[in-house]
Amino acid sequence: MADILIVVGTESGNAQMVAECLQDEFEGKGHGVEILDQWDPGQANLAGRETVLICCATHGMGDLPSNIQPMYDELDGSKPDLSHLRYGVIALGDQTYYDTFCKAGQEMDGLFNRLGARRVGERLEVDASTQPLPDEEALKWAEEWETLL
Numbered sequence: 001m002a003d004i005l006i007v008v009g010t011e012s013g014n015a016q017m018v019a020e021c022l023q024d025e026f027e028g029k030g031h032g033v034e035i036l037d038q039w040d041p042g043q044a045n046l047a048g049r050e051t052v053l054i055c056c057a058t059h060g061m062g063d064l065p066s067n068i069q070p071m072y073d074e075l076d077g078s079k080p081d082l083s084h085l086r087y088g089v090i091a092l093g094d095q096t097y098y099d100t101f102c103k104a105g106q107e108m109d110g111l112f113n114r115l116g117a118r119r120v121g122e123r124l125e126v127d128a129s130t131q132p133l134p135d136e137e138a139l140k141w142a143e144e145w146e147t148l149l
């Protein structure tokens with residue numbers, strides 16, 4: 001069983017809903033789950049974690065949601081060694097923003113990769129224009145992701 005920190009980047013709640021849905025799912029299977037939706041280094045305690053799931057929407061013109069931007073800035077600046085971590089990424093976006101589709105989730109993925117963490121599984125990219133139920137897409141993806149932990 002894993003202890004999973006789900007890091008949420010959201011402006012209008014979809015990523016939060018996905019995180020809460022996955023929390024129920026993973027806890028039902030015996031995993032421990034904590035959701036981080038505001039940057040709090042103490043709660044995040046990345047040095048003491050093994051497994052992180054990033055669940056991040058894109059806003060503006062390819063921007064990170066404002067609640068996760070401080071985490072990105074802090075980690076990008078201080079560059080902690082995260083080589084003890086494994087992580088997954090669920091990126092929420094909309095294909096009608098063609099040039100910046102899921103860019104924030106991709107940025108978070110790149111950041112964790114640069115800091116030495118190991119991604120488990122492929123990044124899920126959910127397109128709001130064709131996939132109106134991101135929680136269902138995430139649940140399908142999580143079935144396999146969980147087996148890789």
Ligand SMILES: Cc1cc2nc3c(=O)[nH]c(=O)nc-3n(C[C@H](O)[C@H](O)[C@H](O)COP(=O)(O)O)c2cc1C
Nearest residue numbers: 010011012013014015057058062093094097101102
């Ligand atoms: C003002 C605005 C800007 C957006 N910009 C992008 C974007 O640049 N790229 C993208 O893939 N999706 C973009 N989206 C789509 C959101 O990422 C998508 O609707 C997502 O499900 C929102 O998740 P949230 O409710 O957790 O914030 C944008 C949505 C809004 C309302």
